[in-house]
Amino acid sequence: MENNSSTWVRFWNRGTWWKALLIVAVYWGVYELIGLGIGALVGGSIDLGSPLSDPLSAFLGLALPILLSGILLFLFARSLGWVKEIFGPQPVRGKAWMWVAVLLVVIPIFLRLMATNWSAYSIGLVLVMAFFGLCVGFTEELATRGIVVNMLRNGGYGERLVFVLSSLYFALLHSGNLLTGMAPLVVAVTVVYTFGFGAMMYLSMRATGRITWAILLHAATDPTTFLATGGIDATSATAGAEELISLAGLFNWASILLALLAIFLVTGRANRTHDIPPVPAVA
Template sequence: MHESDSGWIRFWNRGTWWKALLFIAAYWGVYELIGLGIGTLSGSFINLKDPLADPLTAFLMLALPILIAGILLFLFARSLGWVKEIFGPQPLRGKAWMWVAIPLLVIPIFLRLVATNWSAYSVGLVLVMAFFGLCVGFTEELATRGIVVNMLRNGGYGERLVFVLSTAYFALLHSGNILTMEPLVVAVTVVYTFGFGAMMYLSMRVTGSITWAILLHAATDPTTFLATGGIDAATESAGAAGLISIAGLFNWVYILLALLAIFLVKGHATRNKLDSPDSIDAA
């Protein structure tokens, strides 16, 4: 850190768990306000009860809010000079065991693609959902595996704690659904997203770039929604139940591997900008 850096930069470069949590809370609040604003302005001509009703509804309810949030996050990272660090090579090499996350993510994506009842959707809706996937992959990975991970590393946190906190905050982001969903559904979602977030972290580490985590995330959400025909719930548009159920079993594997990874992830990728040069250790 340079003495000429602004107070804004110095504040966020002194990364702590509570600053990362503050950032996540602020991001969630902004995202919810964006969605509320768009819903209020467009509620008279879209189907607020079914985000997959038509391409325009899907774009306004799903893609546009997360797209705007992603742009704001990118500007935030840019204001701190973190873009190169976030999107550049990972400072810690991933261990060989971390490669298991890649097939565990790819296989259920393929199963859902095969299981989806494609005849229930228009080409326009499928294209909007693909765009939505890219937006959610970019934005949520930038928020958690990008900004939060970088913030904690700058603060000198060990990689195990970086992994646990960034994954927990990713799961916490999805607890906001308590405002619109049943508590049990939200609880299950939070547990699942902790496991899924762990897979995203491992994929980022082992491939050496956040880009692959973004792409894997981008393929997961839209294929899940299209296969089940809804958001966090199956509808009459759902595809082949057997294949969807098999894909769903991987969620439990994610959780188990996430718990195991807590004991296996180690090392330091300290970019301490307060008083010392970058210090990078192998993991």
């Protein structure tokens, strides 16, 4: 048993780009299967057309699948002994300019809070959406800025490549919306946006020194977006102030521009390899 465990740990510690991509693909598949399972068991309690229609529907349709997926990811990280590395201080010191990413995430959160038509929602739904946000922040950050970043660092990848790959894999997670019937153009726009947002999360993690702050920023982004627009990837009749929502949307473009610029600015290497020589990649 101990030898098998060591083989398991050694395999994942020898981080490569394809193993990191494999983890992301398996996570997405498990998440979808959990969602299908919940739908089969309690689908009658979920309003697929409007998951924000009531607290129970939002909990079962949105929060529960991502919560269960996050628990499985945490158990995976724990099996490898990575929890302390993932949630501990960043091994590569952040730069002052990276704080711009934090501002590009925080400002639109406040704009959406002001824009939201709070009278359209019950207190129960708001609490469920706040819980959903925490689940999303924890799970998606653990997957991409946690496990993927840690795996690539252990494999000797330079931070520039870690930055690009972790942001790209985060974006690819959202390309699976094609299978749910979402329009290809909408999916393409979502992938571009999520690459920018993923980049902001990486930079926020580096700036603050901990993944915890990226989790909290992410946790505040999704529910404020959904509540402000009144829906998921769409605007409904319960949407709030259009001008403020549009202003918040401009920060998405600023994030994408900073993400592209950061490809040339991010440098460094964690110097935390496990059992394999460093990958000959740009620093």
